[in-house]
Amino acid sequence: MKSIGHWINGQHVSTDGRDQDVFNPALGEVIRRVQLADRKTVEDAISAAQQAFESWKRTPPSKRARVMFQFKQLVEINQDKLARLIGEEHGKTVSDAKGEIQRGLENIEYACGVADALKGEYSKNVGPDIDSWSDFQPLGVVAGITPFNFPVMVPMWMFPLAIACGNTFVLKPSERDPSSTLFLADLLSQSGLPEGVFNIVNGDKEAVDTLLEDKRVKAVSFVGSTAIAESIYRKASDNGKRCQALGGAKNHAIVMPDADLDSTVNQLLGAAFGSAGERCMALSVVVAIGDKTADALIDRLKTEMAKLKVGSCLDSENDFGPLVTKQHQDKVCNYIASAQLQGAEIVVDGRDIAVPGYESGYFVGGTLIDKVTSEMTSYQEEIFGPVLQVMRVDSMQQAMQLINDHEYGNGTCIFTRDGEAARYFADNIEVGMVGINVPLPVPVSYHSFGGWKRSLFGDLSAYGPDGVRFYTRRKTVTQRWFSAGVREGTQFAFPS
Amino acid sequence: MKSIGHWINGQHVSTDGRDQDVFNPALGEVIRRVQLADRKTVEDAISAAQQAFESWKRTPPSKRARVMFQFKQLVEINQDKLARLIGEEHGKTVSDAKGEIQRGLENIEYACGVADALKGEYSKNVGPDIDSWSDFQPLGVVAGITPFNFPVMVPMWMFPLAIACGNTFVLKPSERDPSSTLFLADLLSQSGLPEGVFNIVNGDKEAVDTLLEDKRVKAVSFVGSTAIAESIYRKASDNGKRCQALGGAKNHAIVMPDADLDSTVNQLLGAAFGSAGERCMALSVVVAIGDKTADALIDRLKTEMAKLKVGSCLDSENDFGPLVTKQHQDKVCNYIASAQLQGAEIVVDGRDIAVPGYESGYFVGGTLIDKVTSEMTSYQEEIFGPVLQVMRVDSMQQAMQLINDHEYGNGTCIFTRDGEAARYFADNIEVGMVGINVPLPVPVSYHSFGGWKRSLFGDLSAYGPDGVRFYTRRKTVTQRWFSAGVREGTQFAFPS
Amino acid sequence: MKSIGHWINGQHVSTDGRDQDVFNPALGEVIRRVQLADRKTVEDAISAAQQAFESWKRTPPSKRARVMFQFKQLVEINQDKLARLIGEEHGKTVSDAKGEIQRGLENIEYACGVADALKGEYSKNVGPDIDSWSDFQPLGVVAGITPFNFPVMVPMWMFPLAIACGNTFVLKPSERDPSSTLFLADLLSQSGLPEGVFNIVNGDKEAVDTLLEDKRVKAVSFVGSTAIAESIYRKASDNGKRCQALGGAKNHAIVMPDADLDSTVNQLLGAAFGSAGERCMALSVVVAIGDKTADALIDRLKTEMAKLKVGSCLDSENDFGPLVTKQHQDKVCNYIASAQLQGAEIVVDGRDIAVPGYESGYFVGGTLIDKVTSEMTSYQEEIFGPVLQVMRVDSMQQAMQLINDHEYGNGTCIFTRDGEAARYFADNIEVGMVGINVPLPVPVSYHSFGGWKRSLFGDLSAYGPDGVRFYTRRKTVTQRWFSAGVREGTQFAFPS
């Protein structure tokens, strides 16, 4: 069985220490092993990155960008292979995986414009004959720690921009689905990236701790659950590192009585069940204004959900695949059970789904729960599965109160035709990414991604303009020249 | 004796708990008492700020800016009074205090342009008929904790911009010189600022801890020593607050053999001894390239330092005043003694200065120490007094290594005529604020202030564009409208 | 009778050549005379401006801004006097005049932030060790030629920003109402503006031609009718000057069937009749979608228009005042007559209005015309009077076609509740300034003002960010330093 190692200083590196199973979740079978880096291996990666930094930071930004132009092209050429690697280990459908790759490509595209994004501000005559300007310099070695649910896209939120800004990078991807991520290292190398600028260590807590403790690592970008995000943010901050740590979510959609229900239902299906709901931007709660709206909505959702197809990533007919692990499958089913127990109504139950040929796969079917209330566990916690919960309230104000009271503040959406309602919602909702008739309001790559409240720890959002700011530090230069005899004088005033 | 209280919700508030002496350091006498806020008082201030927030954040930015236009005018009108209050409690000369006020005014001026600075980015068609834009919203209640050495300017780095961005503010100024800061509250009130938007609590650790622990405080700006900055940054971060904490410094100037020595010496005197060296941007170390340069420099410095006048803040002939406390005076003298003990040469000794009529004042005269090395305590630590130390090295590269190896990275400067040397220095020095023939390279208010390494904890610099980013959080809205019958149809398609 | 002269090089200047009557249009009486500058006088003003330029451009932007801070304050203090001067010569009510002054003040506020607005872009390492940055330098002497309808606001669109950018200015205001404009020169002088930086010449075609022909004038800003705007743009362009020339308008509002009619009617009244319709942003055409909407709208307009009060500027009860001249009064009445003749229906007729005590004033009352079509003269041309015309169409698409076919493209507005309709309108309408439920969508001072089609000749809009770009020229510097022995070597490598 293939054993997956690391990528350090432009080379595949194997370690013979601890390792761990990698599953195909549709089959429920181990298909590979992944090595878990010890402290020494992580330090080797950091050393490689540290060594590469001096020369890479001096490379003109436009030249660094050209590596990204090349990388974009290679990712495009290899996207089928990448998508299959994602599907095999994560379980999401290949077409969904291609969507993920496309989003990642957009971040590479943004990184291609880094020379423009790095421009500082220049002021002449801040005082008489005194000029001042700002320069945004790379930090040094920066680390990324990324989750299983987007093994290609989330790393691409980080490393293309970090590298284009002149940093060198150590990535610790999820140990659940490491193959697609590792393949990126090959493509980067083929794109002409110098050795040591990008490194991957597979691993677990030991690897993470090493990254958080090594003084040479200047910044850490993390995406994962809130509990870990918070702990990583604290540890990184305590160790004097810059950190942005993105955590969990509970994304609500308000459906107003004037919403276009056909479009709304269509949008909700993809947003709730795509990728089996294993997305930090998944839309997991619908708040319907008025019972009439709720009834009509549930009616249509039921009809449409009957058509959902669940199964292997390879069958392009499927809407979504299995959950990532057996444990996670159990956890999601328990949430459904708890909702029922606490008084909610299971309208569509995905717990007993049978997928012929994939009987050992970790599948949960699309699930719709009505009459959910804010006291229920299934509402308070992030389920991260194909479960859509419906709440019923009487007014938009009540719906907004629910959202503002929730501990998470990643994404949210309103479905309405009304300009005033949309504007009021966008202005007053305590959530970082807001959709108006857009159920997954993930900002495009030239804007920045960031939740509020306990969905993001840190001052700056991820990727886009904030990403540039995160991966650089400001230097301000103030310059005056003492008048020499040079200008007025003749040549004799000069040293000869 | 006057007892100084707090400013909460638009009113002077007195508490009868703990209090503390306020000295006139030139006389060495207690002139006032300052009350130390307990937890309850600080919470009252936070409550006032919290209550004022909803309405203040909805006030259009241009209207908020108009309060700042008014405030600027009132500070200008009252600058003599302000400067005397500073001088009396801090000890710096009135003309130096006016310089401080002027720098503060520039920050108010920048805050007057907040409507422009708050602009988000708007993208049409991020997808077909989908638009996206960013909006920078205020955080809520934010706190400032400020040091004794700039009782007016450092608070003005914070609150004008924070408030103009739509936040409400609780300031805990230094308990050493509270009067000038408190006077600002009166001026803000006269400028039309609504009650509760700006509040001051005088206090000590209890007040600081309350600010760091109260969940309603969303961000903390701090300026002070590195030890406290680090501890405040950790505590604020652990409590989920945004924080920028500015700490200590050891600012070096490199003097190259081609420097214009007359101008250089002239610049160094002000930069080293102004405000008795009690500035985080004070230039405290000169690194001379070559003995010839060093000898010539010391020669001229000695001559010029003989003319320095030290005394009361009220005498406009004086160059600088006393140190802020007896303890600090002793500490500075001990540093001088330690340098001597560790092998440095005291060229000009300010320890035994006599200031007629101010015999009990905490004066230390301008001190020049030659042949300082990097092992000496006086080099490794921040002295914060009128002490200029000279180091001798053979090359620019050695000088830069010294600077890059020091734990602080606030400001630095090079004196040269050579374009290449200046560019190399600015590019490669590991310091956040760089001067080229500018000994105190404090960025102007429309740029941002921030050191590197252990001089600043946090991702963003203070004031200017980074200040706006610090005092706001990004919200990204993505909007699509489902096509209605409205456009194509006749009026009959509409609800009537 | 007082004779109004010029302001050149910091002094009031009188000329004894040609002059002209200045009327009080409410009384229909001559109240002053205004001198008309000959070529020589204009050249004197240009010379003064030229001479002042060298020193003014070198004044740091923040210092130039401080003159604007001061000027803002003086305009605020003197706004009652200014408003009365406007009302007396122009006829608009004092409260309307104060609105104009307020808009002008906002442009001064923007100019106060010029140091930030002038920032260039700085790029390190555009090539190996090569840096590049842009610097926006003032042009030199620039001229403004402004219309009678906003004697304070339109000049303030121009000179505060032009001056703050480092240019010097020659203003030729309207000869109909010169007093308020001239008063600004006094206030600028009191604000500390150096002599010669700002100059005013009153005059007519001779003055204009001189400004357009003199080589020392580098740019011309014009606001007036389209015919003159076009001719000035051509002449200025032919003479190698930068020019922006703002012309006429025909601003339509679409009223959709779902609009909130109460609010809509309320908005329309002010937008159509305020300042007697003598505004380039006046809303002069309403396009109602469907007869039902049209009927309801006209019904309410009729009711509300009965309450309009017309008369002297001094009576604060009045909604608007007289037209500016007898000739203009006749012209407006002729447009009303022509509409009637060409088949429109005069719903409310303002032609025979009687204003007791002001029988010789040039008054026209609020006029409402229904069933206007695109062939009518009153539709094709700009009326510039208190006349609101209603057109009836069946669909939003037809309404948009009307607007897109019109030669002007200054402002437009839609009244609707529907998000999709609003977005479609804003995106596809061929007009530069678009309101959504905002009938006078004049951009605020930190955005820029500019119509499309024959409403603006030139590449850049007026004031705001485009204004800064218009009043400066880009210089790009690219810098490399040859490596000297300085850095590596010892001090002996240096000239001594």
Added chain:
Amino acid sequence: MKSIGHWINGQHVSTDGRDQDVFNPALGEVIRRVQLADRKTVEDAISAAQQAFESWKRTPPSKRARVMFQFKQLVEINQDKLARLIGEEHGKTVSDAKGEIQRGLENIEYACGVADALKGEYSKNVGPDIDSWSDFQPLGVVAGITPFNFPVMVPMWMFPLAIACGNTFVLKPSERDPSSTLFLADLLSQSGLPEGVFNIVNGDKEAVDTLLEDKRVKAVSFVGSTAIAESIYRKASDNGKRCQALGGAKNHAIVMPDADLDSTVNQLLGAAFGSAGERCMALSVVVAIGDKTADALIDRLKTEMAKLKVGSCLDSENDFGPLVTKQHQDKVCNYIASAQLQGAEIVVDGRDIAVPGYESGYFVGGTLIDKVTSEMTSYQEEIFGPVLQVMRVDSMQQAMQLINDHEYGNGTCIFTRDGEAARYFADNIEVGMVGINVPLPVPVSYHSFGGWKRSLFGDLSAYGPDGVRFYTRRKTVTQRWFSAGVREGTQFAFPS
């Protein structure tokens, strides 16, 4: 013999009207014919562009950018072929042609970031609950008219950005070397650009006049001689089109006594003789400060110029090739003769150069003229040939006066080590593009290209940020929503 036609609506189009010879200037032989478009053909191209506009402008910017990503790749793959086509018809060496292509590629790279560059500014609460934002919309059909000297690069200054901004394009390239330009149309088509978005018409004055007169053409970008630039700017402006017209140049380098002469001479050779001096940024005048500097400089130049190799574009040993036509060769020789006649000293004479095997080619060898003065014709006019003229002055101030007095203001450079001299020069020189030790200070693609004085007619520079502004028009939207019952009410308030 091959006859070169046009590219209209995605197809090669041939016309049988007038045509003209295309030469290989190294051989002095006709190698192809180029068809000259008549009015009808140009109008067909405009129609194609007009028709393609509606759908292209609606294509999201990121999708438009993706065509540019693809185009970049195809240009890179085909650069050898492109370079040979340039060399064959223009005469420049293949390696020089590749440099031109590289510069063009950088403009494509900038166009790849158009989604970011098109961002408007968004302001919430410009008034209570009123928002405002700017949107930069494409103009429609825009035209480019480009010169022979950069048949690939100069068109690429224009069309990639214009197209990426959503415009459609008609290019009229130089009729001297049309083949490389036409090849770009093929590559664009292969990149997925929709038909009609990019069109090429070969032609002469008739084609130009048609472009300048057709109302559907909204903007014209021109690069060529000053006389034609001025006439095109006037005509375009008169016809209501936006125009930027770049004209001639006379680029001076000041060599200061402290300059590093080896580096300077090395830089000067390429800048003066590269591409046979047929560049608007060619460095054609050296102003030496002091005779000592001049003598040393000329000495070294003479030595180095002896090594220059002139000949066919295909031989990679050659430094430069022939001039573009026989007429131009004569003109350049006449300038040399006139200098001699007017008292200058011909140090190196390139008039009688013999290139074995290319006896009929239009060669002029590298020529160095000393003691040139400002009265000479060869100084006042642009030579556009491999001729470097040296002037001798006593001070930097005199040198700057010369430059500031010249009618052109495209590029300039100073060679010095002195920071103060460089800063003074950059600040005060009346030239748009300034080099400090950089002899060809062409701004990189993410800055903008623009001369001053009679080197550029128009308000905005070419390419980069100014290019985006030139190829778009600003629309400002101001939006308010009337409060509906929607938010507060229950669902019953809604239309059902």
